[in-house]
Structure formats: C-alpha cells, structure tokens
Amino acid sequence: MSQEISKKKRLQTIITVFTKYKVIQNFSQQKNPAAVRTAFEELGPTFIKIGQMLSVRTDLLSKDYIKAFKSLQDNVKSDDFSKVKTLLENEWGFALTEIFSEFTKTAFASASIGQAHKATLKNGQKVIVKVQHPGIIEAINVDLALFEKAIPLISKIPETSVIDLRSVLREVRTSLDNETDFLKESQNADRFYKNNNNWREVKVPQVFHEYCTKKVIVLEFMPGKSLRYLIDAPKEAIAYGSVTNKELKKKIGLLLVESFMKQVFEDGFFHADPHPGNLFLQMVSSSENVPKERVGRFGPFGYEATWQTPKNLPPYRVIYLDFGMMGNLNNTLRGKLTDAVIALYTQDTAAVAQAVLRLCRQEGPFDEYRFHDELEEFLSEYYHLSLKEIDLQQVLSQVIGICHANNLQMDQSVTMLIKAFGTLEGVVEELDPELSMMEVLQNFAQKYFFKQFDLKEEAKRQGLTLFKNLRNLPKLPEKISNALDTVSNGKSRVNLEINDQKQILDRLEAMVNRIVIAVVLAAVILSSSLLVVSSPDAQPSFVDNLGIFGYTAAFITILLLAIGYLYRRFKK
Template identity: 45%
Template sequence: MKVFLSYNVLPNIAKQEHPEKVREAFEELGPTFIKIGQMLSVRSDILTPRFIGELKKLQDNVKTDTFATVKQTIEEETHLKLTDIFETFEELPFASASMGQAHKATLKNGKEVAVKVQHPGIKEEINLDLSLFAKVLPLIKHIPESNVVDPKEIFLEIKTSLQNELNSLKEAENGVAFYKKNNGWEIIQTPIIYRDYCTEKVLVMEFMQGESIRKFVQKEVVSKESEERKQLKNHLGNVLVRNFVKQVFEDGFFHADPHPGNILVRFLEPNEEGYHAKNKVKDIQHKKEMKQGSIGFNYTEEQDLPPYRLVYLDFGMMGYLDETMIHKLTNVMDSLYGNNVKNIGRAILQLCNQIGPVDEEHFFEELAPLLDENYGASVGDLNLQTLFFRIIAICHQNNLQAPQEVTMLIKAIATFEGVIRELAPEISLIEIATPFAKKYFTEKIDWQWELKKAGIDLLYSAKAAPKIPSRVLDVLDDLSKGKSKINLELKKQNELMDRVERMMNRLVMGLILSALIIGSSMLVEFNAGLTSNFVSVLGMIGYAIALFAILFLAVDIWKKGRRKK
C-alpha cells in the first residue's frame, strides 16, 4: 500500500497518466507485480498504447539460484538423483526469469535438453502477493473502464495465468498438445516434452538451437545479400501468420504469448536431419476425359522445404476457443474481408456480451470511419494495438464486453504484431486469415441441414405469396376507415424521459422555492405581540433554506454546463 500510494498507482491507472510511475512501482514490488505488468503490457483492451509501451519496458531483475539449490529442487521433485537422470548438466543457467531459470543438460540416451527449474519459495511469494492484491481490488472500481471491463475478471485471469506458469505439469501438457498440432507444419518446429521427468517445479524439454527472431531481424547483413534476406523474412512472416491463423480457426488452441523471445529462427546444417525434407503441399484431384469415358485420380504435390525452421517455445500461456466462438470469429473475418460495416457490426455484436442497452445504429456509425480508415492496410501501415484499443473503446461506450477468450486472442495478436512488423510489414493479416476462415466455414457447416432449412423457408414463402394481394387490400381498407395505428419508436426514449423528469423536478422545485420565499416574507412582516419574534425567526429560517436550495441548483446547473462544454 505504501508503494502504491507513493507512486500514485491507482489514480494513474484510472486516468491513464504517468505510466512510468506505474512501471517503477511494479519493479519495486518485485517478481509478482513485474509479471502482472508484463501481462498488462499487451492488454490493448484495458490500457492506452502509451501505457502499454511503458509497461513493455519491465524487465525481470532476479538473482540466479546456485547449482546446489537447483540440484536439490530437481532431486526433491523427481525423487531421483541428478546423475540418474542426466549424463551431463551445465551448472550455469543459460536463461533466468522471475519464475525460474533454465539449464542445458544431456539425458542418458544422449538427447540434449533444456531443464526449467522453478525458484525456491516463488510459489508462496506469488500466492501471498496475489492474496494482498485481491484486498486492494475494490479500489480499482475507480478506473473509468471498470463499468464494462470487470476488474475481478481481469484479476482472476492474471491469477490463473500466474498459477499455470507455476505448474510446470500444465505447461508440459500444453507443450505436448501444441507439438501434436504444429510440429512439422511446413517449417514450424516445437520441442519434444519429456513428461517422465516433469513435475510441478521442473520441466524437461528438447533443447532447440537457434536465435530469437528479434536478434535475427536486427543482425547486420552484407548489401548484396539484402534481396535474398528480404525474401527470407517475407517467407518467415508469411508462414508465421498462416500458422497462427491455423491455430485459431482450425485448432482452437493458440500460443497466447508469441513475443520475439518465444520464437526462434534455426538454420539447418547440410548433414542435419530434415535438411532435405519435403513438405506435402496439397492433394490434387485430376480428371481425364477419354473416348471410353473419363478416369479420375488423386495425387499429392510436394516441394522441398528450405534449410531453416521456425521454433516455438514456452507454452505456459495458451488460448482455447470452442466451436461456437470459432464460428463467431469466422463471421467477423468474413465480414471484414467484405468491408461491409453493417455485417462487421452485427458480427461483433454476436461476439460480445451485452451488459446494457445497445443502440445498434449508433454503434455502426462509430465503427464505420475506423474500419474505412484501416481496411486492406498491411501490418506496416497499421498499429494493431491502437486499432484494437479504439474498437474496444467503441464497444465499451456501447455497453459491449468482449469474452475472456477473445480478450486473450486480442492480446496474442497485439504481441504477434510486433514480430510480423519487423519481419514483413507489407503482409495483410486479413487477406491471409480470410481463406482460413472460409475454409473453416465450408468444412464445419452442415450443408444438409442448411439446405433443409432453406427449403422450409422457401415453402413457407410460396404458401404466403398468394395471400399478399388480399393482405394489401385489408391494409388499404383499414387506412380508408381510419382504423390503422402507427407505432413509433423513439431512439433513446428512456434517456429522453429521464431528461423530461429532471426538467419537471426543477420546475416543481422552483414553484416550492417561490412559495417558500413568499411565505417567509409574510412571516417576517408578521407583528402580533409576543409571538412576532418567533414567527420572524421562522421566516428567516425559510429564507436560509431557500437561499441554500437556490445556490445548490445554480452550482448544479453550472457543473452540467461545464461538462457539456
């Protein structure tokens, strides 16, 4: 609380001001809050781009554990001696973060592995911090967005993410599922998880060579290689986008933290396994017409894979989408590609939860300029974080709240944007994503049911068609006899009635004040012996009440006028 007050954390978050103060406070509060800040740094649905940019500067600043501590943790968790599991084990970690550190080792079968070991006591420290943070939670109701974005829901999401990261068995389970769905998809690779040696505090996975995609992009190259390198970067960016869209629309299981440190570029050696690998491109159906008839056959087209791979790491934060949510996202992508504001708006309305009255026409009017401004733009011309922030802001203003899984997807896309912007800024995410969305739509839709439904609708329409002339005559007859009624629906009628009610209340208040002033004047002028002083005092009290009420009304009118300006 002392740190929160000294850095003015809650007011700064509420007003979206002084993000550097919030970052400094989180750094002072230690690992838990650093991790929370890092999670918030990609939440474009909650914070402004300026705030997000500052929180991205948060860095883990923790001391590494000694080899003796690491050895003790591994042996206590696995109930095996270190030498019984590993042939070699490097004492110095090659990476360290707030949750734990990673060592390179070799299994008894000769396989090189990365061993992630949790810091001792970090679980207890984080759970204590979370319990204290939960007590501060009620103060966050002062954040302007708290009426739409539920702070409790956000806290539960952060709590769940942190607890998942503290459980290496959960990450191992995610890693195995991600490996099955993505390893070997074109040039995508993921590490093998060795489940037999994984525990809640220890994770053992295949050691993956390579450099982070950020280092790869920033590496200086000779000018004569620039064109070849540009093509390489375009290919890497294209594969990453298509694979990520596949994770969302086909798998319903996506990497929710695809920042540059979690994606490696790995170049294969000529004698290395996979250097001459081929990739199945597509199944082709061929039909040949002949005099005796026609024959058809299928064949698979293949192509050589390039001698490099893209490697995904870190499966602590993963997103899940069910069939219903994928279908809704498909509708959004399809409508975005068609650039029809009404269709896009309806798709977003289906996707979001309504927490209050929604004026659809007003929502469409606010959405239209933003979509027209950004339609068809490449990643290089877009700032997805800003775009998503503006769309979410429009949703907030119209009583719409994005579901948690969509929020996580937006967070992942906002993170992913930075990677693609550095690799291939001319790529259009919508153009690449739409074919996947259409493919999902055509594969998942029940055409038999849809045809039956369309046939039933057509049958009802055919039955109703002969009755149309007689119904029109009935309407004209009612109009001629003055029997028809017209129902008008006023937009924002509740708001209008509230304003009328406030006006009437002020008018009544004015009449009461007038009567009070006149009555008080008569009492002050009253003169009947002993009671005159008492009655005069009552009159003065009436004057005081009237004066106070008039001042209150004047201040209220002035404030509302200022607010409108």
C-alpha cells in the first residue's frame, strides 16, 4: 500500500515539474533546452540518466539540446548526519568511533546517488567515505516502474517514434543498477587505479575494500580542486614558476586527451563521465616532486640496485574521481574502432562504411546502397581538410545520425564511449580550443594497430591465400568456358534488386485494397438500388429492407474510410 502511495506521490511530482517547465511542449518543438535540463535535474537520477542517454542522439535532438543534456548535473541536498550515521553503522556492524578517529559530519559533496564525507582512520590514513542516500534505490525503482507503464502512452507521440523507448529503459536500468552498487564501483576504482595511477601526471585514489559495501565506498583522500577552478582562472595569471594559467590549461588539456586515449586503446577500460566535477587538479610542492628511488633485484644471488626516475614530473597532477560510470571495450571492439579511425584517416569510404557496420546491429529494414551513398556524401566534405580542421565529435555525431536513419543501432559500449568522448571534448575545448583531438586519436589508433599486427601470422595468412589462388588458377579457363556456354544457351538469369522493395510492395498492396473496397462498395450500392426498385410499392418487403440495409452499410463504410483518411492526414 505504501509503495502504491509513493508511486502516486511521485507521479504527481513528475506531472507538476513537467507542467512547470513545459517539458513535453519544449522537447517536441526543440525549444528552451535549459528549462528541460532543469526539470530533469529536479526529478533526480533516473531522469538525469535518461537525459545523458539522449545526449548522443544527434538525429533526434538539436545542437542546443545535445549541449544542455551533456551538462546535466545532479547536485542535491545532503542528508542529515543522523541518517548517515545509522546507515554506516548498520552496514559495518560497528560504531563509527571504532573505525575512525575523525569523521566530518557535514558532507563536502552531494550528488543524486550519494554524498561524500571526509574522515580519518584509526591508523591516521585520511579517507573519503561515500555513502548512498537512504531510500534512493526504492525511489529509482518507482521511477522506472512508472516509466515502463507510461511507454505505451508516450509511444503515441509522433516525436518519440524514432526512439526505442524500451531499449532506453533497459540502458537506464542497467546503468543505474551499476551506479547504485558501490561494490561494483569499488571494483571499477581498483581496476582503474592499477591501470592509471602514476601514469605520468595522473593520480587515482586507492580503494579500502575492507570498508566497502553495496551502499558505502571508502577511498584514499587526495587534496585538490575541481578542474572547474582552473577553467575559470584568469589566463595570464601565474600558475607556477613562469608558467601561466593559459599554458597550464594547454598542458592539462593534452594530458586529459592522451590519458583518455590510453584508457580506450591500451586498457580497454575508460572513465565514462569525465566532467570537471570528477576531475581534480592537484599542485605538488617542490619537496613532494623529487624523483622516487626504485629498488630492483637481479642476478642469481639477489643483488639489489637503486635508481631514480630520469627527470622530475611537472608540479601538477590530474586526479580522477567517481567510478560509477565506466566503459569496457574488448579487443574485438577496439580492433573495429581502430579500423574505422584508420579508414577515415586514409579516406577509404568503403572501409569506413564496413567498419561502422561492424559496430552496429540492424534494427529494421536496411538499404546498404543508401547507407553507403549517405556516408560517402557526408565524408567527402572532410577529405580535403587537415586533421587539425576536423571536428571529431561532429563527425561521430553525424555518423550516428546516418546509422539511426538507416535502422542501425550502435553497440552500447560504443555509445557510452561516444558520450564520454563528447563530455571530454567539452572540457578540453574550454581548456585549449586549438587542440586537435583527431591528431591524438590517430596516433593512439596507429599505435594499437601496429601493436596488434603480427607480421608472422599475416605472412602465413597471405601465403595460404596465394597458394589457394594458385591451385584454382588451372580451373579458370574451364569456368569461363562454362559461363559462356550458359549465356549462349539462353540459360542465364539476371536478378534485379529494387531499392525500398518492401515499402513499394506495401504501398501497392494498400492501393489494391482500396480499389477492391471501392469495387465492393459500388457493387453493394448497385445491387441495393436494384433491390429497392424491384420491390413492390404497396408495402415494404424483405427485399426492400435488404436494399436499404445495403445502402446503410455502404454509407457507414464510406464514412469510416473518410474519417480514417482525415485522421492520417491530421497525424502527419
């Protein structure tokens, strides 16, 4: 009963917010994206996730809506400490004073899923305790249940016909399930730490697994400021030494792009939400920035040697935070992505089309010739440009639009990658508008391609292909002769394929059906007239009534056909 009441209250809240910001009208007319974004932020994590999913639908949304949905934030009011304390002690089975020497009662950050507190363990280790909002999972489940029930109604809106709403719901449910399970996030954080911590100027907080549960995650505390601080800082001000903020922004921008490409092509595991709130900048003092000594053992007697890193790192670090949204790319997918990038670089449209097709699954009627023509027409605009002039995000968005228009659906991992890439591009554009992401991407793609290229295996494969062709070569004159005999004897057959054959047949069938109905109606009216004329004048007879019934049935049929025609015209 309480669940039904909460659903009723939540539905009232959704209707109130939608009405306040005119969400349906604005979305259908692609107006006031800021108002729709604000409405989604007010409604919480489920709607924020839906907006983020739609942010890659360039075939559906205008550029202003794409930009608005990419900037969706989920800052919410933090819970009272009493609720947080109760949840933590229930999860751990210990009092907070038994685990922490200090625990800050006020959260320093709060998002839609959880909030973060600073604390110190008994051993003096400073940590961040991220705790889930009490009742958030139940609230999300209510939203998803309401959305599932509303799908048949929403599907009646013409503007939503291009969206697979059930597919969106599945993606939202999967994504939120992952983000609300902090054990999965702790595993993500641990894997990301092993892949990226101390990779050049990148730092990742360590996970303390002994304190992690489905609702709590404890991470190493790392001092720093949000990257937004650097983005908004005056360009000509000094960042460190003689380096200005403008120069530092360029360095950080390049570092972020190279780090992301390394995650994609080398690790196959990437941060899917790299917005400024999840990226911290840490300035390192000169005393902390000395080369670290490393100890190595060698030889049969275990001799030891120490050495230092060849040079000091710059006095800044980029820190990654929040590992709820992560993307996975297996070797097969990375190979397909590499093929697409190299094909684009070599201006091979056919190879680009094949690479894109390998990244998609067909969701409806598909015309391969139309797809190739549309892709070639679009890509031809970029072939005369240098790498620096190519807006990679715009290229990806347009390719996705062409895929959707041809009933092709990108692999979910690739969709997440493109979304993450779009988020990162927005950050990099604010740091260094002149940075060419295409150049960096091309370098990493080539590096991955040659890393996977096995000269020995490739030589074997080509040798087998050559040997097979040599074996078939003596049979070639016989096959040509047989083919000529078939043509000369009149036994050849030509298969013609008509583009949009199904649509044409459907239209022909509809036309034939209308003609049949018209003939039947004409026959009914004519036969009814004969029955009425031939009936006796003295009193109505069965024959006379049968004729009148025919007139009535024909009239009602004609009226229904007219109403159906007007409805279809009105709907269009």
